[in-house]
Amino acid sequence: MFALANWTFLDAAILSAHAHPPHEDPQIPPPVHVQFIDWVPGICSLLGMLIINLIDKDRIRGDDYGDSTAVWRARLFLFIGFAFMAGGLAGSVSLVLKHVMMDYPEQYTYYGYANVSQNVALMLSAVVLWIAQSAQTEYDYSLTL
Numbered sequence: 367m368f369a370l371a372n373w374t375f376l377d378a379a380i381l382s383a384h385a386h387p388p389h390e391d392p393q394i395p396p397p398v399h400v401q402f403i404d405w406v407p408g409i410c411s412l413l414g415m416l417i418i419n420l421i422d423k424d425r426i427r428g429d430d431y432g433d434s435t436a437v438w439r440a441r442l443f444l445f446i447g448f449a450f451m452a453g454g455l456a457g458s459v460s461l462v463l464k465h466v467m468m469d470y471p472e473q474y475t476y477y478g479y480a481n482v483s484q485n486v487a488l489m490l491s492a493v494v495l496w497i498a499q500s501a502q503t504e505y506d507y508s509l510t511l
Contacts, residue, residue, distance in 0.1 A: 367494065368415075371487030375408055378480035385474075398465065398474045404481060407457035411485045414450030415492040417443055423500050451489055458485045 382400035387393070425440040462478035 367487050367491040371484045371491060372408070372412075374480045374487070375405075375484040378477045379404075381473075382477055396474070397470050398468075398477065400477050404461060404477065407454040407461065407481060408484050408488070409454075410450045410457065411454030411488040414447045414452075414454060415488055415495075417447030417450065418492055419495050419499065421447070451485075451492065455482075455485045455489065458482045 379400045382396075382398075385396040385399065387395055421440050421444055425436055426444060428434075428437045458478075458481040461481050462475075465475045465478035
């Protein structure tokens with residue numbers, strides 16, 4: 367899911383780099399390209415996913431650690447990771463709105479849709495990785511923190 371998320375946006379970036387003007391009017395350049403601002407939501411979601419999944423799950427629960435500040439710091443970093451992911455999703459939705467509200471042709475609104483699908487897939491892959499890491503046995507999955 368992680369690879370599919372990044373490949374979806376990379377596909378949009380490659381299509382944007384090779385966009386040609388319409389055949390009926392070759393003097394008009396393509397109205398929109400994928401720029402750095404379009405990469406920022408994906409980078410934020412990727413950082414959020416990394417932060418969330420690098421945190422030790424026992425430290426969040428407070429198991430086997432006598433230091434209460436370690437639990438507090440782990441929960442703070444968990445919040446920061448979720449904030450990065452939520453900010454990435456919000457940024458990608460705002461980019462879709464930019465592409466849709468500017469009445470670009472359908473081939474150019476794909477850039478925004480690819481951005482949203484990248485961020486949603488990154489969030490889902492973070493959830494899957496969280497569940498897989500918190501399993502005690504091979505066939506035991508729980509959604510507890």
